[in-house]
Each structure stands twice: as structure tokens, then as C-alpha cells.
Amino acid sequence: MIIGIPKETKTLEGRVALVPAAAADLVRSGHEVHLEKSAGLMSGYSDDAYASVGVKIAADAESLYGVAEMIVKVKEPIAGDLSYLREDHLLFCYLHLAAEPELTQSLLDIGLTGVAFETVEEVDGSLPLLAPMSIIAGKIATQFGTHALHHPMGGKGLLLGGLPSTERGKVVVLGAGAAGGNSAALAAAGGANVVVFDKRQDRLAEMMAMGANVTSLYPYEELVAEEISDADLVVGAVLVTGAKAPHVISREMVKNMQPGSVIADISVDQGGCVETTRPTTWAEPTFTEHGIVHFSVTNMPGAVPRTSTHAISAAILPYVQRLANPGWRDVPSLAKGINVEAGKIVHPALL
Template identity: 60%
Template sequence: MRIGIPKEIKPKEGRVALIPEAAAQLIVHGHEVFMESSAGLLSGYSDADYEQLGIKLVADAKSLYASAKIIAKVKEPIEPELGLLQADHILFSYLHLAALPELTQRLCSIGLKAIGFETVELSNGLLPLLAPMSDIAGRLAVQIGTHLLHSPMGGKGVLLGGVPATERGKVVILGGGMAGGNAAKMAAGLGAEVIVFDRNRDKMTALRAIGDNVTALYPHQASIQQCVKQADLLIGAVLVVGEKAPHLVTEEDVRLMQAGSVIIDISVDQGGCIETIHPTNYEQPTYELHGVTHFGVTNMPGGVPRTASQSLSASLLPFLLELADHPDNLSAPLQAGVNIDAGEIVHPALR
């Protein structure tokens, strides 16, 4: 099988789908791997790092897409990438199509098979290709939020962990899954007062075990509203597989937050769970609404591309090998990840 790894072109997106060692494993299994020149540079990998392991370098995206059957990339395709995709391609990447109806229809019109990393699902409900980026996004949310709370950044001037004779900062997290759980660990480690909302009792038990400064609550609307008003940092981390995220915080709730507070919605690429959020990028990551700083970058892990590429490659390689070995006989987890096939929307959540 011919596998192509293009250079990502979204603003400030430095990740690459496979690091050199992972790409070399595909060659060991008898596949051909083509890499667009400089695709790995922002992750810290030179063209020579790939070439010396047998990966074939191509000069540009047009040549890359023409050379490969499977296109393995990080982010969903945008123009001009869409013009390079053909009906016989298998696109394997993060897609998040529930929030992108125009892209959904465009991929249908091309006629290819599109498999979303975020919808590959194991029998136990785990999402093995979303998990590594959720780990990173959850941790980044607290790092970034801490910085945005500094008064030179427009924040209210709160140190999340506080010091003796001061109050602790208050962090409210919507969703206690992989992203929300990592955010809770980071915020708790800084010493903040952390409240996490989740429906699952086992998750709430695990969250409470992080430390005495973590409270886990059921997401009753009145409880969320009360906590959001007091939050210094509000983090959205709600996931419904393949579907748009439900709004748990309304615009009116945001109006009642204190000026200089910060909102970071990790679920923005699925539409966001906070009504006032809209997608941004690392070139213009924030905007202010009702006195509250909003951070809506849709590719948060792209800000730490070396770490993110290494983590993604480790999870992606087994599934990419399987796809390359048996493209017409997918296992249940990969089949669950198919969003579009031959012009038809096949994922139940998207239908």
C-alpha cells in the first residue's frame, strides 16, 4: 500500500502524522511511505531523518497526493488540499465533521472513504486515537489559562494556586473524561480550587481521588450556573462521540462571570459546550466577550508539535498498519471510525 504523509497547512499547525521511526515500521511491513518535504520540521524532524529510514520524499503536496492511496494527516483537509483529494483516496485524520457540514458535503462529493481519528472506537467505548490529544489539550488548557489570567494579558490578575494569606484560584471544568481529567490534575497540582462536572460516578470517584482540592459534581444546570459565576478559569471538555457538543453554559451565564475571567473550550472543534465560544487559531487565539477572555483554538496540541506528534504516532501506527494491510476488511474499531464512504455519510452520529 502507498501511504502519503502531507505537510499540515493550518495556521501554526506543526504536528506531523508519523514521526520517522513510526513511518519506518510501515516500510518494514512492506508498504511504501511518501512524505512531503519539510512536513516534520516543526516537530523537530528533518527530511534527512525520514529519508535515511527509507521514506520517499516528494517536493510538494500535489505530488504527494498523486503518489499515495492512503492519506494520513493530522487535521481535516482545507483548501487547497481538498482539490488534491480523489475518489480512490482513503483519508485518515482528525475530521470533527459534526461541526463542519460544508466539509462533510465536500468530502461526499469527492467520493472517497474518510476515517476520523476521533471516531475510531474500541468495544469498551475508549477512543484510542483521540485520547493522546485529549491528554495534551487538557494539560494545555490549564497552562494557557494560567497565562491568560495574568493582568498584562487582560486577566483578573489571579495566581491559580494562591499563596499564604490569599484565596486559591477557582477552576471549573465541564466533563471529566480524558481532557477534563488531565485539566483537573494540572489545576489541582498548581493548588487551585477545582470543580469538575461529570455524569459518570466512576469518573467522579477518580476525580475526587486527585486531591482534597478537587470536587466532582453531577452537572445539574443550577449547579453549573452557580459555579461558573465564581470561576476564574472555565474549561469546556464535553465529548459526545461524532456529535456536536451540547451547550452546558449559556451566553447569559457568561455575562454573569467576573471581568477578566478566562474561558477555554477544548470541545470547540465539535461545536463547543459553551455558547459564546467560536473557533480561533494560534495566530489570533483569543477574543473578549462580556469582559471574559475566550480561547477557542481548534488544534490546541498543535502548539506543542514535538510532544503531540510523538504521542499521536504511538497510537496511530497499529491502526494505520491494519488499514494498509486490509483496506477492504476493516476491524470493528476502524469501521466505527468511517465517517464517509463513496459519497455517503455512514457514521450514525453524522446521519
């Protein structure tokens, strides 16, 4: 199969789907791999690094998409990408279609087959292609949220971990999966008092075991409202596989928070779990509403491409190898990953 790796086009997105070593494995397996010129530079990989393992370098996006049968990229296609996609393309990337009705319709109009990283699901319910980026996004949410609390950034001017003679800051995390769990762990390690909400008892136990400064609770609506009212940083990490995220935090709850507090909504890719969330970019990562600083960049892991690219490449390579060969629809995890095909919505969460 001819596999194309285009340059990412979202604002300040530095990732590339496959590192040279992964591309080399595909070439050794008999596939033809094409890379758009300079697609790997922000992740630390030159065109020469790819060419040296047998990858063909395409001069631009048009020629890359024109020759490829399967498109392997990181983020969902946007305006420029959509103009090059064809009905016979197999598209493999993050799609997050539940929050993007216009993109969904564009892909339906094109008629291609779209397999989304975030809905590739193994028999045990795990999401192997979402997990690595969720881990990174969770860490970034706490790191950036800590920074956003600084007064020059519009925050209340609080050091989360505190020090002798001062109080510790308070972090509330909604969701204890890969994203929320890592966000909570980093906040706890930094010395903050952390409250984590989740419905699963096993995850609540894991969070509680992190240390004496971590409390884990079931997300009763009144209790969520009470805990976030005096939180310094709130991290939203609610996930319903393939579906739009529910609004766990209402506008009224946001209004009751202390001015200068911060919300980092990792769920923004799926529409956000906070009613006041709206998508932002790394060019302008925050906005303030009701006195609360909101951080809701739709590609948080794109800020650390040297780390993120290694993680995503290792995760997706086995699935790329399977997709590049006949019979891939018989693989349950990949079958679950199909979101759209032949002009129709396939994934049940999108119906």
C-alpha cells in the same frame, strides 16, 4: 499500499502524523511511504531522517497527493488540501465533521473514504486515537488559561494557586474524561480550588481522589450556573463521540461570570460546549465577549508538536498498518471510524 504523509496546513500547526521510526515499520512491512518535503521539521524531524529509513520525499503537496493511495495526516483537510484529494483516496486523520458541514459536503462531493481518528472506537467504548491529544489539550487548557488570567493578557490579574495571605483561584471543569481530567489534575496540582462536573460516578470518584482541593459534582444546570458564576477559569471538555458538543454553558451563564475570567473550550473541535465559543487559531488564540476571555483554538496540541507528534504517531501506527492491508473494514474499531464513503455519510452521529 502507497501511503502519503502531507505537511499540515492549519495555522501554526507543527505536528506530523508519523515519526521516522513509524514510517520505517511501514516500509519494512512492504508499503511505500511518501512524505511531503519539510513536513516533519516543526516536530524535530528532517527530511533526511525520513529518507534514511526508506521514505520517499515529495517536492510538494500536489506530487504527494498525486502518488498516494492512503493519506495519513493529523488535522482535517482545508482548502488547499481539498483540491488534491481524489475519489480513490483513503483519508485517515481527525475530521470533526459534526462541526464542519461545509467540509462534510466537500468530502461527499469528492467521494473518498474518510476514517476519522476521533471515531475509531474499541469494543470497550474507548477512543484510542482521541485520548492522547485530549490529554495534551487538557493540560494546555489549564496552562494557557492560567496565562490568560494575567492582566496583560486581558485577564483579571489573578494567580490561580494563590499564596499565604491570598485566596486560591477557582477552576471549574466540565467533563472528567481524558481532557477534563488532565486539566483538573494540573489545576489542582497548581494549588487552585477545582470543581469538576461529570455524569459518571466512577469519574467523579477519580476526581475527588485527587486531593482536598477538588470537588466533583453532577452537572445539574442550576449547579453549573452557580459554580461558574465565581470561577476564575472554566474549562469545557464535553464529548459526545462523533457528534456536535451540546451547549452546557449558555450565553446568560457567561454574562454572569466575573469580568476578566477565562473560558478554555477544548470542545471547540466539535462545535464547543459554550454558547459564546467560536473557533480561533494560534495566531490569534483568544477573544473577549461579555468581558470574559475565551480561548478556543481548534488545534491546541499543535502548539507542542515535539510532544504531540510522538503521542499521535504511537497511537495511530497499528491502525495505519491495518488500513494498509485488505479486509480492514472487518475490524470493528476501524469500521466505526468511517465517517464518509462513496459520497454518503456513514457515521450515525452525523446523520
